[in-house]
Amino acid sequence: MNATIEAGTGQPVPGTDRLITLDFIRGIAVLGIVFANIAAFGQPMMAYIWPRALVEPMTQGDKLFWLLQYVLIDGKMRGLFTLLFGAGMMLFIERAWAKGSTRWLQARRLLWLLLFGSLHFYLLWHGDILQLYAFTGLVVLGAIRWKPKTKLITGLILYGLGAIALAAQMGSGYLATINPEFAAKMPEDAQKQIFEAETRTVQTNAERIKLYRDGSFTDVARHMIVEKSGESVGQTIFLSLVETGPLVLIGMALYSLGLFSGGMDPRRMRRWGWAGVIAGTALTIPLGLWAYSQDFPFFLTLFVFVGATAVPHLMAVLGLAALLSLWAPTAARSALGQRLVAAGRMAFSNYLGTSLILVTIFNGWGLGLFGQFGRVELFGFVLGIWALMLLGSKAWLARFRYGPLEWLWRCLTYWQLFPLRR
Numbered sequence: 270m271n272a273t274i275e276a277g278t279g280q281p282v283p284g285t286d287r288l289i290t291l292d293f294i295r296g297i298a299v300l301g302i303v304f305a306n307i308a309a310f311g312q313p314m315m316a317y318i319w320p321r322a323l324v325e326p327m328t329q330g331d332k333l334f335w336l337l338q339y340v341l342i343d344g345k346m347r348g349l350f351t352l353l354f355g356a357g358m359m360l361f362i363e364r365a366w367a368k369g370s371t372r373w374l375q376a377r378r379l380l381w382l383l384l385f386g387s388l389h390f391y392l393l394w395h396g397d398i399l400q401l402y403a404f405t406g407l408v409v410l411g412a413i414r415w416k417p418k419t420k421l422i423t424g425l426i427l428y429g430l431g432a433i434a435l436a437a438q439m440g441s442g443y444l445a446t447i448n449p450e451f452a453a454k455m456p457e458d459a460q461k462q463i464f465e466a467e468t469r470t471v472q473t474n475a476e477r478i479k480l481y482r483d484g485s486f487t488d489v490a491r492h493m494i495v496e497k498s499g500e501s502v503g504q505t506i507f508l509s510l511v512e513t514g515p516l517v518l519i520g521m522a523l524y525s526l527g528l529f530s531g532g533m534d535p536r537r538m539r540r541w542g543w544a545g546v547i548a549g550t551a552l553t554i555p556l557g558l559w560a561y562s563q564d565f566p567f568f569l570t571l572f573v574f575v576g577a578t579a580v581p582h583l584m585a586v587l588g589l590a591a592l593l594s595l596w597a598p599t600a601a602r603s604a605l606g607q608r609l610v611a612a613g614r615m616a617f618s619n620y621l622g623t624s625l626i627l628v629t630i631f632n633g634w635g636l637g638l639f640g641q642f643g644r645v646e647l648f649g650f651v652l653g654i655w656a657l658m659l660l661g662s663k664a665w666l667a668r669f670r671y672g673p674l675e676w677l678w679r680c681l682t683y684w685q686l687f688p689l690r691r
């Protein structure tokens with residue numbers, strides 16, 4: 270979707286100077302996100318975080334797959350995708366400025382993304398992230414002309430504050446359940462909310478299971494529109510403040526500093542890349558084993574999954590971004606690398622296409638397989654989606670200029686019909 274702009278016209282001109290590094294990393298990230306999200310497609314959303322929320326009692330395989338996903342995937346792929354979103358914003362706006370356009374073109378592009386995300390959230394899948402990206406992008410447009418170092422420092426500070434907020438929020442709940450003295454010092458309403466949280470979650474889980482197993486398409490859409498709208502707005506604002514906004518700023522800064530285009534010292538990138546991946550993983554493993562060894566108590570699992578992982582995730586994400594940026598120019602020439610680049614170029618279509626396929630398989634208005642597969646079996650669906658992305662994206666781009674939704678987004682952004690076929 271990146272395009273250059275004819276001077277003063279706000280219209281794109283043909284271009285082949287895509288940053289292959291961005292497409293390559295984006296391809297890896299969009300595949301990883303399928304692995305991260307699969308439990309929330311085939312099981313209640315809470316099972317994504319808390320294995321005890323699975324429809325059937327968790328097996329040893331379910332526990333091990335939760336641990337594997339927690340250590341290798343969760344937070345890392347979304348974090349990479351968010352960095353790339355920030356980098357992509359800078360790439361788009363720089364090319365727009367070079368041809369005489371303004372940030373309004375980027376704003377219009379983000380408003381269309383917000384519409385796509387809203388349709389995805391209300392009509393297709395409750396785990397949408399496009400609304401969050403679009404809202405965050407519109408907010409950080411105000412910082413688009415900041416110096417890269419200012420963006421980087423601001424992003425890191427905001428991310429650190431968000432990490433503290435998440436740790437305090439999740440940690441207080443866990444401490445209240447294991448320390449009566451700590452709980453006694455909390456307001457009565459807070460105590461009540463904490464000690465009733467697991468029961469309410471189990472009840473909500475049962476309602477969601479019935480809805481997604483037995484509800485029609487209209488039933489699910491009505492539930493999302495009537496009951497989830499306010500919650501969605503609140504979550505979008507909160508996540509934009511504590512994680513997504515800071516990561517977008519960091520991604521914008523790293524793009525301008527040359528991380529994705531070979532503008533940084535490769536030896537230095539390699540050193541802090543490996544340091545980030547090793548340190549982030551080393552910190553994540555004992556947290557995952559802590560929840561695993563205790564058999565996933567409710568508040569401990571929430572703390573481990575949400576409250577304690579922000580800093581390890583950032584280390585791993587920045588490390589992965591550095592190492593993959595170094596590897597991309599070489600790897601993208603291989604057969605698999607070319608397919609990952611194609612999947613990255615079609616990330617928008619692949620992301621929404623995955624939702625369409627999986628909700629049709631699992632929801633009651635489709636094949637009705639919701640809740641029938643544990644985490645181990647669900648990985649088979651992940652492999653199937655990966656195969657479709659890797660085989661289908663390259664085949665599609667051999668015949669067409671853009672992915673189908675990338676093409677539609679482009680046409681709407683410039684309000685002009687562009688040729689799709691090569």
